[in-house]
Amino acid sequence: MNESFPRFDTGRSRTLSACRAALAALLVALPLAGFAPLAHADRADKDKPLNIEADNMTYDDLKQVNIFTGHVVATKGTIMIKADRVEVTQDPQGYQYATGTSSGGNLSYFRQKREGLDEYIEGTAVRIDYDGKQDLTTLTTNATVKRLQGLSTVMDQVHGSVITYDGQKDFYTAKAGKDVAGPGNPTGRVRAMLSPRNGGAAPLNGASATLAPSTSIQGAPNQ
Numbered sequence: 484m485n486e487s488f489p490r491f492d493t494g495r496s497r498t499l500s501a502c503r504a505a506l507a508a509l510l511v512a513l514p515l516a517g518f519a520p521l522a523h524a525d526r527a528d529k530d531k532p533l534n535i536e537a538d539n540m541t542y543d544d545l546k547q548v549n550i551f552t553g554h555v556v557a558t559k560g561t562i563m564i565k566a567d568r569v570e571v572t573q574d575p576q577g578y579q580y581a582t583g584t585s586s587g588g589n590l591s592y593f594r595q596k597r598e599g600l601d602e603y604i605e606g607t608a609v610r611i612d613y614d615g616k617q618d619l620t621t622l623t624t625n626a627t628v629k630r631l632q633g634l635s636t637v638m639d640q641v642h643g644s645v646i647t648y649d650g651q652k653d654f655y656t657a658k659a660g661k662d663v664a665g666p667g668n669p670t671g672r673v674r675a676m677l678s679p680r681n682g683g684a685a686p687l688n689g690a691s692a693t694l695a696p697s698t699s700i701q702g703a704p705n706q
Contacts, residue, residue, distance in 0.1 A: 525660035528560030
């Protein structure tokens with residue numbers, strides 16, 4: 484169907500085309516800059532009780548901290564943390580904080596459902612810190628975060644030294660570090676695989692791109 488549009492002079496047409504091109508470039512860059520999906524994590528999680536299973540538990544009355552060790556599984560609503568060791572504290576307002584750590588080649592595990600969607604945020608790292616007040620999860624050392632459709636189909640994936648996930652804003656940040664350095668990525672730069680946001684994306688199953696040091700950016704990555 485043909486539509487009628489107002490006519491512009493040549494100068495205005497060039498300006499409009501440049502603005503559209505700049506806007507398109509910005510829209511492409513935004514998912515990489517913050518890796519920010521539109522929906523939120525399940526906001527009811529922060530008000531749910533924290534349930535923990537482990538082989539052992541100790542309570543440090545002086546520090547007001549519960550320490551769980553041995554195949555620890557902690558759940559709080561849709562949130563799940565698995566680790567070799569989990570420390571739990573609670574502030575005077577009742578907000579809960581958990582730190583999961585693993586060793587001997589094991590990685591700690593985190594998962595949380597996205598509100599209103601059959602999607603989950605899943606991550607692994609040596610250390611995982613959950614801040615119940617801010618609904619903020621920080622994955623440290625050899626960190627990987629995935630957006631899953633259902634519980635198995637990987638739609639997006641980010642790998643870095645430190646990754647933070649803000650469950651309230653559904654916003655991610657990732658930092659580079661030497662702990663994720665390897666063949667094709669000698670400086671440990673952040674790597675990401677992002678599917679198109681057109682509703683018809685196929686799962687990500689291709690190989691990662693080979694990375695090379697930049698010839699224009701100076702300085703070592705932060706750790």
